[in-house]
Amino acid sequence: xxxxxxxxxxxxxxxxxxxxxxxxxxxxxxxxxxxxxxxxxxxxxxxxxxxxxxxxxxxxxxxxxxxxxxxxxxxxxxxxxxxxxxxxxxxxxxxxxxxxxxxxxxxxxxxxxxxxxxxxxxxxxxxxxxxxxxxxxxxxxxxxxxxxxxxxxxxxxxxxxxxxxxxxxxxxxxxxxxxxxxxxxxxxxxxxxxxxxxxxxxxxxxxxxxxxxxxxxxxxxxxxxxxxxxxxxxxxxxxxxxxxxxxxxxx
Amino acid sequence: xxxxxxxxxxxxxxxxxxxxxxxxxxxxxxxxxxxxxxxxxxxxxxxxxxxxxxxxxxxxxxxxxxxxxxxxxxxxxxxxxxxxxxxxxxxxxxxxxxxxxxxxxxxxxxxxxxxxxxxxxxxxxxxxxxxxxxxxxxxxxxxxxxxxxxxxxxxxxxxxxxxxxxxxxxxxxxxxxxxxxxxxxxxxxxxxxxxxxxxxxxxxxxxxxxxxxxxxxxxxxxxxxxxxxxxxxxxxxxxxxxxxx
Numbered sequence: 001x002x003x004x005x006x007x008x009x010x011x012x013x014x015x016x017x018x019x020x021x022x023x024x025x026x027x028x029x030x031x032x033x034x035x036x037x038x039x040x041x042x043x044x045x046x047x048x049x050x051x052x053x054x055x056x057x058x059x060x061x062x063x064x065x066x067x068x069x070x071x072x073x074x075x076x077x078x079x080x081x082x083x084x085x086x087x088x089x090x091x092x093x094x095x096x097x098x099x100x101x102x103x104x105x106x107x108x109x110x111x112x113x114x115x116x117x118x119x120x121x122x123x124x125x126x127x128x129x130x131x132x133x134x135x136x137x138x139x140x141x142x143x144x145x146x147x148x149x150x151x152x153x154x155x156x157x158x159x160x161x162x163x164x165x166x167x168x169x170x171x172x173x174x175x176x177x178x179x180x181x182x183x184x185x186x187x188x189x190x191x192x193x194x195x196x197x198x199x200x201x202x203x204x205x206x207x208x209x210x211x212x213x214x215x216x217x218x219x220x221x222x223x224x225x226x227x228x229x230x231x232x233x234x235x236x237x238x239x240x241x242x243x244x245x246x247x248x249x250x251x
Numbered sequence: 252x253x254x255x256x257x258x259x260x261x262x263x264x265x266x267x268x269x270x271x272x273x274x275x276x277x278x279x280x281x282x283x284x285x286x287x288x289x290x291x292x293x294x295x296x297x298x299x300x301x302x303x304x305x306x307x308x309x310x311x312x313x314x315x316x317x318x319x320x321x322x323x324x325x326x327x328x329x330x331x332x333x334x335x336x337x338x339x340x341x342x343x344x345x346x347x348x349x350x351x352x353x354x355x356x357x358x359x360x361x362x363x364x365x366x367x368x369x370x371x372x373x374x375x376x377x378x379x380x381x382x383x384x385x386x387x388x389x390x391x392x393x394x395x396x397x398x399x400x401x402x403x404x405x406x407x408x409x410x411x412x413x414x415x416x417x418x419x420x421x422x423x424x425x426x427x428x429x430x431x432x433x434x435x436x437x438x439x440x441x442x443x444x445x446x447x448x449x450x451x452x453x454x455x456x457x458x459x460x461x462x463x464x465x466x467x468x469x470x471x472x473x474x475x476x477x478x479x480x481x482x483x484x485x486x487x488x489x490x491x492x493x494x495x496x
Binding site: 045048050073074075077078080082084085086088089090091101102104105106 | 369375
């Protein structure tokens with residue numbers, strides 16, 4: 001389990017996160033949702049230590065990540081896989097080399113074993129016979145899949161995804177969502193996903209944390225989203241007439 | 252204040268750069284790649300510029316020594332000393348600040364704004380060391396070699412201009428470039444070039460590493476890297492000259 005206790009973060013005079021506390025449950029898909037600029041990405045990057053928080057603590061299975069020095073953090077980071085919003089694949093190497101990179105850096109594997117593992121991960125995300133291509137030569141959806149393959153290469157305990165569906169068409173978004181869901185179920189990974197995609201919330205969200213204006217505005221599970229009276233949350237999630245009607249019928 | 256902040260951040264970055272590498276095999280591979288990018292790929296521009304500047308130095312020296320009192324071999328001597336003492340280290344370093352420095356800043360800056368550096372950090376890799384240390388090592392190897400090439404190309408350019416314009420016969424030029432030769436000048440030039448290589452790569456990497464924003468900021472970082480590293484090279488040129496000569 002990942003516990004977040006009273007996290008606050010500001011950049012110069014701009015306060016982005018205000019006293020956020022929540023838990024992300026083990027082996028489940030935990031979603032952080034909220035509109036653009038609400039502080040989702042800052043929260044995600046604060047959890048994994050890419051931003052230093054002003055106040056508060058993050059615990060990975062009871063281990064206080066925030067208070068650790070760089071060397072101790074390194075140990076935990078090897079248990080974390082992350083998929084970035086823009087995929088963040090390394091431009092200068094091909095897809096296979098991208099997935100092999102963490103294996104070569106940290107796994108006690110020969111070049112051949114690392115290649116085998118990379119090919120297994122690429123196959124797992126349905127990227128086949130494209131190993132020799134470079135990131136610039138593939139589509140956005142495939143980049144996301146390769147990023148997932150790289151994130152799971154070291155068998156992580158935790159998977160963080162920052163808007164894995166951004167810039168993708170609805171069908172590809174669902175493919176990516178299902179792929180993440182399958183993988184985390186298969187390997188019992190604790191997953192935290194930043195999204196503002198309604199489909200993701202409905203399809204794969206098990207625990208949902210709604211961030212609004214840098215605050216934890218609402219949290220609950222999938223079944224609770226239909227029957228809650230949080231006005232801001234409902235305004236965010238049920239924006240279109242269609243979704244409003246669906247909600248009515250669900251209630 | 253901004254200058255002090257940047258200097259402080261620069262040294263903090265260097266501290267991270269010179270920490271223990273995560274995987275030495277990957278570092279050695281990266282060093283080889285960087286030597287090609289920084290050193291080998293710079294040979295054509297160093298050749299062209301050195302050859303033509305050497306030629307121009309010879310013609311200008313010849314023009315200023317038209318008085319028959321001065322022996323013709325002094326033109327060769329003048330070209331040799333100008334090339335070794337100043338051109339092949341300082342001027343070539345300024346050219347490389349433009350070519351290599353801006354490329355390093357934009358490469359690292361692009362990696363920063365596309366979250367590739369964050370991805371490295373997330374994997375537990377010391378991104379500063381992984382990205383910058385191989386470039387520093389490659390520059391410390393490549394820059395002195397480029398300096399030697401530049402000296403050879405510059406003196407060859409001087410010979411070609413003297414010979415084909417009829418200003419200096421080959422025999423006189425060759426006598427001139429050997430006359431009163433002080434080997435320490437080469438050492439002085441190499442010391443300068445090693446220092447300039449370190450400055451160009453680390454300053455450019457610094458501006459690239461702390462880029463924030465998008466494509467516009469990458470361009471700005473690249474420009475800042477060139478301007479700052481050029482100014483620091485000129486400052487250190489003065490300091491090293493007053494210490495070493």
